[in-house]
């Protein structure tokens with residue numbers, strides 16, 4: 001039987017059969033946000049929501065992650081991944097199910113991702129679709145996306161070893177509601193971090209000639225660092241260098257000996273990514289030494305570039321078009337310079353990271369006002385289920 005026939009009415013089916021359940025789960029998770037790897041209660045809620053489904057369940061993956069496996073025939077193993085963690089933000093949405101934990105909020109929609117994946121597990125294990133499943137689906141519930149690299153830990157623990165393709169959704173403000181957007185190649189940037197100590201020599205604020213002023217050196221270094229992207233990187237190659245932290249001094253009339261800088265570097269090209277620490281160090285030390293000081297760089301490579309497989313991205317767009325209509329499908333012209341630890345899965349397995357639009361007037365991700373219309377949840381579940389179903393089909 002043609003898969004597209006079995007997909008007909010999938011969203012309506014999800015909405016009718018599991019709609020209330022996934023909204024309730026989302027709200028439950030939203031009320032009680034957990035950070036990093038400490039997603040113990042969220043995992044318990046997921047397990048309760050999966051209870052009764054014919055799944056093989058592994059818990060304790062990457063500490064509080066879950067891998068639930070649905071066996072469905074001889075075909076390939078497809079993975080669908082959702083992240084479960086929240087952010088250290090004080091919620092300001094005034095929603096009736098707003099966070100009950102001070103200083104924590106699901107401001108990146110991971111509560112939605114988790115619920116959508118639970119909805120997909122229901123649709124694939126017991127709905128009309130289950131008869132058409134030709135392979136195995138792994139439902140991957142991951143902790144610690146917002147820093148911590150839970151995705152890397154899961155990959156290191158072997159979650160992706162037997163997987164032939166993988167997909168993940170991210171709710172996306174700024175895109176029209178219900179729009180499915182993805183593209184081949186880089187879709188999210190690499191996010192690296194640096195700390196820098198600038199050293200001069202301290203002295204009296206009135207006698208600068210007897211000191212090497214770390215404040216003035218730091219100011220020159222910040223300015224000079226901005227020329228790396230503007231003067232050294234090909235202007236059509238995206239890169240960001242932001243100094244987000246600067247600190248020095250204790251008193252208005254003392255020239256401090258040291259200054260501290262902290263920053264982030266975003267790139268989409270792995271070669272460029274690797275040259276950045278060398279150039280940052282060379283520019284900073286050159287400037288600092290020229291001013292009788294020195295600079296020490298401490299550079300941390302963090303999440304790599306999220307690179308979609310061309311075939312998987314195109315197939316995902318095709319599945320979305322078939323499910324919702326071509327008017328809901330978009331190939332975004334540009335990637336985002338934000339980062340995503342789904343990148344680690346995509347380094348291992350071909351797949352696609354997909355943005356699901358929640359509207360153009362919605363507050364941005366990581367904002368204390370971020371909220372979305374829950375009508376998106378059954379849509380996301382249907383899309384995930386359809387992606388798995390399609391990816392399990394034998395290649396014709």
Ligand SMILES: [Zn+2]
Nearest residue numbers: 108146365366
């Ligand atoms: Zn986020």
Ligand SMILES: [Zn+2]
Nearest residue numbers: 108110145170
């Ligand atoms: Zn996120």
